[in-house]
Amino acid sequence: MENQTIVEALLLGLLEGLTEFIPVSSTGHILLAGHFLGFESTGKTFEVLIQLGAILAILTVYSARLWKIATQLPRDIVTQRFVLGILVAFLPAAVIGAMAHGFIKTVLFESPMLICIMLIIGGFVLLGVDRLALKPKYHDVMEFPLSLCLKIGLFQCLAMIPGTSRSGATIVGSLLLGADKRSAAEFSFFLAMPTMAGAFAYDLFKNRDILSAADLPIITAGFVASFIMAVIVVRTLLGYVSRKGYRVFAWWRLIVGGIGLAALLIWG
Numbered sequence: 001m002e003n004q005t006i007v008e009a010l011l012l013g014l015l016e017g018l019t020e021f022i023p024v025s026s027t028g029h030i031l032l033a034g035h036f037l038g039f040e041s042t043g044k045t046f047e048v049l050i051q052l053g054a055i056l057a058i059l060t061v062y063s064a065r066l067w068k069i070a071t072q073l074p075r076d077i078v079t080q081r082f083v084l085g086i087l088v089a090f091l092p093a094a095v096i097g098a099m100a101h102g103f104i105k106t107v108l109f110e111s112p113m114l115i116c117i118m119l120i121i122g123g124f125v126l127l128g129v130d131r132l133a134l135k136p137k138y139h140d141v142m143e144f145p146l147s148l149c150l151k152i153g154l155f156q157c158l159a160m161i162p163g164t165s166r167s168g169a170t171i172v173g174s175l176l177l178g179a180d181k182r183s184a185a186e187f188s189f190f191l192a193m194p195t196m197a198g199a200f201a202y203d204l205f206k207n208r209d210i211l212s213a214a215d216l217p218i219i220t221a222g223f224v225a226s227f228i229m230a231v232i233v234v235r236t237l238l239g240y241v242s243r244k245g246y247r248v249f250a251w252w253r254l255i256v257g258g259i260g261l262a263a264l265l266i267w268g
Contacts, residue, residue: 006221008039013050013222017229020054020196021189021237023126023168023249024256028115031162032260035112041218045211047109048203049219051196053226058193061234082142089153089170089187090194096157097199101206108162112264118163119257126250129172136180141187144179151177152187156195163257166195171246182242189234 012030019026030047033039041047059066072079097104108114138144144152155173159166167188174184204211 005039005218008037009046009218009221010225011037012039012046013053013225014229016050016222017054017057017226017231018233020051020226020230021058021167021185021192021233022252023122023165023171023246024252025115025119025122025159025163025165025168026051026054027109028119028163028165029256031109032112032115032256036263041215045203045207045215046219046222048199050222050226052200053223053228054230055193055196055200057227057230057234058189060231062189078142081146082144085144085146085149086190086194088146089149089156089191090198092150092153093156093160093195094198096160098202100160101202104160104162105203108160111162112260114161115163116257116261116264118161119253119260122164122168123250123253123257125172126168126246126253129175130245130247130250132175134175134178136183137178139180139183141183141190144183144187148174148177148179152191156191165253166192168249181245182238185238185241 012033015029015033016026019029027047030050034041034047039046069079069083073083138148152170152173155169156166158164158169167185170188170191171184174187175181179187
């Protein structure tokens with residue numbers, strides 16, 4: 001395994017951890033960076049499997065909260081409704097992701113131009129939503145009604161298109177449906193757990209025959225880098241968006257999408 005490949009995997013892992021939980025599209029960033037670096041992974045599995053690092057980051061940061069939910073689940077109706085809400089929100093993406101897996105990996109993942117366009121469109125959407133005078137009705141993720149959870153889950157399906165952003169789609173959906181900024185981000189965190197774990201397990205299963213031991217060092221490097229960076233992001237994000245909103249992420253998307261689009265048009 002060439003050192004340069006390991007270095008690239010570390011850089012892409014750091015990028016994954018940095019962007020997974022902010023509304024800028026981690027998959028879009030990874031695919032674009034990989035395109036310009038000339039980084040090729042077996043069956044495009046690296047881009048999905050390193051998300052395990054981000055999943056474990058969420059589990060680590062939220063371990064006390066998750067333990068409380070687990071202990072209260074058998075007897076507390078509010079906790080039961082919350083867990084059911086997460087599962088309801090997860091269901092649309094699980095069904096559509098399984099049905100369209102081949103198309104997503106072989107067509108959408110291979111379209112850098114589409115990723116740049118979606119980054120730019122999403123940036124304008126975030127700017128627009130951040131300027132709306134929304135009046136939140138929901139301030140606690142534990143109290144989200146099941147109908148709201150299902151609608152957020154449908155918004156999450158938009159993230160099947162790389163460059164859209166899973167967290168961006170769920171956060172924008174939550175805000176438009178009446179959640180405040182903090183609870184929108186927090187619900188996105190919780191929904192990420194089954195969604196990303198499901199994508200990880202399904203992709204690993206689908207590509208079990210083409211992966212080899214030679215892929216392990218690259219995936220491990222990306223996983224570790226992703227975990228460390230994601231822990232930092234998760235610990236700081238909620239406080240930031242509560243104070244500042246999402247405008248900075250909108251401009252982030254517009255700048256990256258614009259630079260990527262220009263680079264593709266100039267260099268291909």
